[in-house]
Amino acid sequence: xxxxxxxxxxxxxxxxxxxxxxxxxxxxxxxxxxxxxxxxxxxxxxxxxxxxxxxxxxxxxxxxxxxxxxxxxxxxxxxxxxxxxxxxxxxxxxxxxxxxxxxxxxxxxxxxxxxxxxxxxxxxxxxxxxxxxxxxxxxxxxxxxxxxxxxxxxxxxxxxxxxxxxxxxxxxxxxxxxxxxxxxxxxxxxxxxxxxxxxxxxxxxxxxxxxxxxxxxxxxxxxxxxxxxxxxxxxxxxxxxxxxxxxxxxxxxxxxxxxxxxxxxxxxxxxxxxxxxxxxxxxxxxxx
Amino acid sequence: xxxxxxxxxxxxxxxxxxxxxxxxxxxxxxxxxxxxxxxxxxxxxxxxxxxxxxxxxxxxxxxxxxxxxxxxxxxxxxxxxxxxxxxxxxxxxxxxxxxxxxxxxxxxxxxxxxxxxxxxxxxxxxxxxxxxxxxxxxxxxxxxxxxxxxxxxxxxxxxxxxxxxxxxxxxxxxxxxxxxxxxxxxxxxxxxxxxxxxxxxxxxxxxxxxxxxxxxxxxxxxxxxxxxxxxxxxxxxxxxxxxxxxxxxxxxxxxxxxxxxxxxxxxxxxxxxxxxxxxxxxxxxxxx
Numbered sequence: 001x002x003x004x005x006x007x008x009x010x011x012x013x014x015x016x017x018x019x020x021x022x023x024x025x026x027x028x029x030x031x032x033x034x035x036x037x038x039x040x041x042x043x044x045x046x047x048x049x050x051x052x053x054x055x056x057x058x059x060x061x062x063x064x065x066x067x068x069x070x071x072x073x074x075x076x077x078x079x080x081x082x083x084x085x086x087x088x089x090x091x092x093x094x095x096x097x098x099x100x101x102x103x104x105x106x107x108x109x110x111x112x113x114x115x116x117x118x119x120x121x122x123x124x125x126x127x128x129x130x131x132x133x134x135x136x137x138x139x140x141x142x143x144x145x146x147x148x149x150x151x152x153x154x155x156x157x158x159x160x161x162x163x164x165x166x167x168x169x170x171x172x173x174x175x176x177x178x179x180x181x182x183x184x185x186x187x188x189x190x191x192x193x194x195x196x197x198x199x200x201x202x203x204x205x206x207x208x209x210x211x212x213x214x215x216x217x218x219x220x221x222x223x224x225x226x227x228x229x230x231x232x233x234x235x236x237x238x239x240x241x242x243x244x245x246x247x248x249x250x251x252x253x254x255x256x257x258x259x260x261x262x263x264x265x266x267x268x269x270x271x272x273x274x275x276x277x278x279x280x281x282x283x284x285x286x287x288x
Numbered sequence: 289x290x291x292x293x294x295x296x297x298x299x300x301x302x303x304x305x306x307x308x309x310x311x312x313x314x315x316x317x318x319x320x321x322x323x324x325x326x327x328x329x330x331x332x333x334x335x336x337x338x339x340x341x342x343x344x345x346x347x348x349x350x351x352x353x354x355x356x357x358x359x360x361x362x363x364x365x366x367x368x369x370x371x372x373x374x375x376x377x378x379x380x381x382x383x384x385x386x387x388x389x390x391x392x393x394x395x396x397x398x399x400x401x402x403x404x405x406x407x408x409x410x411x412x413x414x415x416x417x418x419x420x421x422x423x424x425x426x427x428x429x430x431x432x433x434x435x436x437x438x439x440x441x442x443x444x445x446x447x448x449x450x451x452x453x454x455x456x457x458x459x460x461x462x463x464x465x466x467x468x469x470x471x472x473x474x475x476x477x478x479x480x481x482x483x484x485x486x487x488x489x490x491x492x493x494x495x496x497x498x499x500x501x502x503x504x505x506x507x508x509x510x511x512x513x514x515x516x517x518x519x520x521x522x523x524x525x526x527x528x529x530x531x532x533x534x535x536x537x538x539x540x541x542x543x544x545x546x547x548x549x550x551x552x553x554x555x556x557x558x559x560x561x562x563x564x565x566x567x568x569x570x571x572x573x574x575x576x
Contacts, residue, residue, distance in 0.1 A: 230565075
């Protein structure tokens with residue numbers, strides 16, 4: 001017997017589509033409905049077998065055991081509010097948003113039945129986007145953070161946990177605010193930095209040569225996530241700006257210290273600072 | 289007939305070792321001598337067949353058709369000065385340093401015979417280091433920038449060019465200052481940013497959880513070059529600080545603008561800025 005008889009995925013992109021396909025392949029869901037804004041993307045989702053059926057009305061979409069919101073963060077609350085009147089009394093609402101604090105609170109209010117709202121954030125993905133990029137192994141070995149609140153029903157939380165562990169993810173639980181502060185530093189800040197690095201190079205030339213023509217693997221690695229969809233990251237940056245601000249301040253301080261050491265010609269101090277960072281980075285190893 | 293009967297590589301690390309091995313495999317050099325500070329690394333170089341012989345005196349090392357300096361930038365000038373009395377009248381001196389302006393000028397002076405100094409910078413490599421990481425295909429399809437000056441003998445420059453094209457690199461020629469301004473933006477700035485990103489995360493915890501434990505592929509990609517050897521990057525940062533400073537300033541402005549848009553809650557402006565960067569980054573494609 002599947003964990004959920006029917007699951008609706010709202011936003012069948014990289015994350016939603018990968019979750020749908022993985023859950024279907026593992027027999028964790030009986031039927032997967034796809035719902036979204038863009039017909040062309042939903043056609044791809046169906047053609048690739050990510051979803052069983054595409055539905056187009058809120059009423060059809062909300063009639064499920066589990067509704068997964070996999071759309072940009074700023075859209076989640078209004079979708080929850082629209083779906084609520086059509087949902088079953090037992091429908092569990094979850095999401096995959098990269099920000100949890102404000103979002104989970106908003107979803108609890110919008111959904112009415114706060115006990116059946118389970119915030120989730122799979123730390124996976126790439127700069128790729130859309131149903132065409134979805135793949136069922138995306139979450140294997142990856143971390144998925146669940147952020148239940150005091151209002152969350154432990155049984156609902158456990159069912160969502162089993163969905164994620166069932167498709168190969170490691171699941172960890174923490175408070176929404178803790179989640180937001182951690183990802184501000186290890187995900188949101190690096191994204192903003194990558195966008196800014198590209199911005200600082202775009203259109204620049206030296207002696208008639210476009211500097212971006214000389215980008216090597218270093219630049220490409222460092223800026224890879226700067227190709228991520230702007231709409232998604234606009235929402236994340238705005239929703240988590242309170243946690244991002246101190247992370248940005250710490251980053252600016254670290255960079256300013258390197259610049260100070262350079263300007264002072266302090267080779268020893270500079271080497272010490274770079275070596276400490278390099279050792280910490282090496283300890284993290286290769287691919288996450 | 290090989291391009292160079294005998295080539296000495298000073299510093300048989302990732303770059304020097306890869307060049308040595310590739311040149312040997314392609315028959316571009318008759319004999320390769322290895323010279324360096326660290327016996328253990330030279331043992332690895334010989335065991336892996338990167339060099340034919342290890343030499344330990346300046347006199348033996350300088351007795352070659354081509355001397356390649358592949359050591360940290362700050363060490364090159366003094367090595368050139370030490371080698372000069374032992375070199376042949378025809379010995380060509382080249383290097384692989386990531387900074388060219390000041391270095392090439394210093395090498396021209398130290399070598400005396402400025403015509404036979406050819407600055408080179410292969411834009412390849414990784415955060416790995418040492419003879420153990422060397423591989424003969426490292427430069428295939430990669431760019432190598434040559435920076436001849438008005439004093440450089442065109443024949444010497446052409447021979448160095450044929451060495452690099454012979455091992456699969458694309459070669460481009462430009463003035464040392466132009467090179468330095470370009471790599472400040474597409475290589476040196478990203479390195480400093482990567483080190484600073486790691487520094488801003490090291491040792492931080494939220495609610496008892498170390499934030500680095502949650503690093504995903506995004507953080508790891510963005511900071512990969514932050515694992516690069518501190519000694520090498522100390523020298524590069526100091527040698528090219530004049531060109532790095534304006535690149536850093538532009539980066540800081542781009543980041544500050546994103547922060548301003550976030551603080552103002554300007555979703556439209558933020559999306560526009562992120563979308564412009566994302567489009568430019570996507571245009572660069574994947575691996576360099």
